[in-house]
Amino acid sequence: MMLVRITGALAALLLASGIACAQGKPTDPQIAHIAYTAGQLDIEAAQQALEKSHNKEVRAFATNMEQDHKAVNDKALALVKKLGVTPEDNDTSKALAKQAAAKRAELAKLNGAAFDKAYIDNEVAYHKAVNGALENTLIPAASNPELKDLLKTGLKIFQGHEQHAEHVAAEFK
Amino acid sequence: MAARTFGALLLAIAASQARAEVIHVKIENLAFTPAEIRAHVGDTVEWINADFIAHTATARDGAWDVLIPINTTRRVVLKAEGTVTYFCKFHPNMIGRIVVAE
Ligand SMILES: [Cu+2]
Numbered sequence: 001m002m003l004v005r006i007t008g009a010l011a012a013l014l015l016a017s018g019i020a021c022a023q024g025k026p027t028d029p030q031i032a033h034i035a036y037t038a039g040q041l042d043i044e045a046a047q048q049a050l051e052k053s054h055n056k057e058v059r060a061f062a063t064n065m066e067q068d069h070k071a072v073n074d075k076a077l078a079l080v081k082k083l084g085v086t087p088e089d090n091d092t093s094k095a096l097a098k099q100a101a102a103k104r105a106e107l108a109k110l111n112g113a114a115f116d117k118a119y120i121d122n123e124v125a126y127h128k129a130v131n132g133a134l135e136n137t138l139i140p141a142a143s144n145p146e147l148k149d150l151l152k153t154g155l156k157i158f159q160g161h162e163q164h165a166e167h168v169a170a171e172f173k
Numbered sequence: 174m175a176a177r178t179f180g181a182l183l184l185a186i187a188a189s190q191a192r193a194e195v196i197h198v199k200i201e202n203l204a205f206t207p208a209e210i211r212a213h214v215g216d217t218v219e220w221i222n223a224d225f226i227a228h229t230a231t232a233r234d235g236a237w238d239v240l241i242p243i244n245t246t247r248r249v250v251l252k253a254e255g256t257v258t259y260f261c262k263f264h265p266n267m268i269g270r271i272v273v274a275e
Pocket of ligand 1: 227264267
């Protein structure tokens with residue numbers, strides 16, 4: 001079940017990246033849109049966790065996700081404004097949003113420890129998938145150096161989140 | 174005699190306070206810099222967070238756990254001898270070390 005979920009998340013993202021690749025490597029406006037969307041979706045996941053969870057560790061994690069991803073997205077917005085880049089919607093962003101909506105609906109049906117475990121397991125898988133996409137696709141493809149730098153900083157932050165999520169997830173094993 | 178002992182005590186306190194140092198560690202780009210510091214019991218470590226997100230300095234042995242918001246400094250007084258490893262709770266890939274001598 002766990003394996004299926006992670007594989008599903010990765011497959012959806014890789015498929016989406018494949019689509020972006022088929023059209024050539026993603027452009028800066030598309031990369032900005034993908035990175036912003038990935039952050040926004042994790043903020044929404046955190047908000048669902050803060051509505052539903054009573055677990056102290058899970059709530060602390062979700063609060064930090066909300067703050068960090070907002071801070072990174074604020075930086076991204078300021079940067080695209082400065083560069084005069086308009087983020088452009090694309091198949092990868094759409095696939096991420098669709099997958100997140102499905103996950104949100106699935107989590108909405110769960111409560112208590114079952115919700116906490118499913119949320120945090122998904123946070124581990126989600127950060128893994130996004131970090132993989134940043135490292136292997138988005139950062140190499142970014143052409144503007146300031147955008148590349150922000151994505152690299154984002155990757156370090158999200159790698160931290162992945163480890164944080166793993167620590168919290170270990171308590172539900 | 175008593176006055177003399179008291180005087181000596183005051184001197185000793187003054188001397189130890191004079192020796193106590195404040196050691197600065199900068200948090201920048203998801204790293205503690207320098208990552209390893211050497212200190213003495215009674216010294217203070219002061220972290221300054223120059224990143225645009227909050228971090229923590231959390232001792233692995235549970236001795237202290239400090240939240241360091243954006244653009245703030247936070248301090249810890251080192252009370253025991255030994256090597257302390259610490260990390261950021263939010264980003265456990267951030268790790269620092271303090272070697273505390275007597
Ligand atoms: Cu941190």
